[in-house]
Amino acid sequence: MFELTEDQQAVVEMVRDFATTAIAPHAAEWDETKHFPVDVLREAGTLGMGGIYVREEFGGSGLSRTDAALIFEELSKADPTIAAYISIHNMVVWMIDAFGNDEQRAQWVPQLASMEALGSYCLTEPGAGSDAAALSTKAVLDGDSYVLNGTKQFISGAGVSSVYVVMARTADTGSQGITAIVVPADAPGLSFGPNEKKMGWNAQPTRQVIFEDVRVAVANRLGEEGSGFGIAMKGLNGGRVNMGACSLGGGQAALEKSIAYLKSRSAFGGPLINQQSLLFDIADMDTELETARTLILRPRTLWTVAPGHREVVRHGEARRHGRRFQRGEQSHPVARRLRLLVGIRPREDCQGPARPPDPGRQQRNHEAHRWTARRRA
Known part of the structure; x- marks a missing residue:
């Protein structure tokens, strides 16, 4: 039987109190009205839930994956929709923290870990939902920038998030030709499709993310080209x-x-x-x-x-x-x-x-x- 440490018990109680008071009473209304509670997410960020297993150097909580599982279970008891989005957001922050350089981490991690800025993960495409190696969104190198064209599908937080971690093709070499690029929400040429009609999960927006000649600096690339x-x-x-x-x-x-x-x-x-x-x-x-x-x-x-x-x-x-x-x-x-x-x-x-x-x-x-x-x- 897995026994919680005193610190883990304290974390679980804190998250349970937050979920019970700030999320659960409103979950039905949020789902019915398709309301994305950004203010509540920011409150979660102040409690350390925006960068759970991100290093503390730039504002992360520095907790373990086990701690994260305990947190997501408690959040999901109140509303699986909000818990799932916070999980996706944490994945985005972790990617930048784990694979970004110090400049990238200093630029993006603090605002994401606090959830003052929200993140979305852009992998799925209309024709390549689960086959990540077959994605077709392209990023063409042009001087000191990449020019992105393509469409991502079913992206949680799309249209609200400030930061998009995008998997794009930089070479026609299968899985070895995919590169991870951070795209800010205000990049010219970035647009979004209508909110998807879903059977549940209506308290988080799910939309297409559309790239039409979106120019992003090479400095926004995570890791080496082809490591995406x-x-x-x-x-x-x-x-x-x-x-x-x-x-x-x-x-x-x-x-x-x-x-x-x-x-x-x-x-x-x-x-x-x-x-x-x-x-x-x-x-x-x-x-x-x-x-x-x-x-x-x-x-x-x-x-x-x-x-x-x-x-x-x-x-x-x-x-x-x-x-x-x-x-x-x-x-x-x-x-x-x-x-x-x-x-x-x-x-x-x-x-x-x-x-x-x-x-x-x-x-x-x-x-x-x-x-x-x-x-x-």
Whole structure:
């Protein structure tokens, strides 16, 4: 059994208090009105959630990946949508901190770590959703600048973020021809498509990011030219563990709401919680979630840290576990059982334990498509 240290317990309690008071009471309204709570994100930044596993030198919190998983689980209990965006934002900040030079880190990390500026990760394209090596957005070198042309699809935070970490093709050499470039939101030629129509996750904007002769200084390149694919994959390895924690938090919230509902609803001469067959469902839900939590919180087998703060997957284990739990395999059946337990009435007004409709459905397809991940594994 994984036991929290005193510091970790303090972090969890702090995040739980914040999520319970600042996020949970508004989650249904934000989803219904498609409101992206930038002010709440900045408040999260003041608590250190904008650069959780980023070095402290430029404003990061300097915590571990295990600490991050604990944080994302608590945030996701309140709202998986907001938790998922904060996870993506942290991936952006980590990429700049891990692969940027000192000038780049000093320029971008402080404002991102505080969440005064928000970040988006631009990898997915209309024709290359999960095949990162096949992306077609181009960055052509022109003097001391790159000129970008292309379209990125399903980008969380698009249109609101100030910083976009973009994976673009600088050479026709497959995965070796991809370069990571930081694009500021005010770059001429940068525009955005309409907000996507989604089944959930409406409290964060998801739009196309369109590049039309966008000129960016070579100084905005992260790492060497052609190293972008490795940067992207390292970012996704950690992001999948984060999304696993988000799925876990959503599933845990579904379990707790199920228990509360069964205690309050009476039928067959007493509370439904007294029905043994329903208790079997509760036991199965709890077992699935505890299994997921155990594997996500195995810090010594998930990550090792190489020089330069660049985290490396150990024996592929983090990649496999991250893919499994990122795609919501544990929270999805828990949410499905929840819908069966509470019936249709709470769904009619989108209130009560049936909201969100499914905390795991979106996570199952986030951070790379599940079948593509299986093939690569």
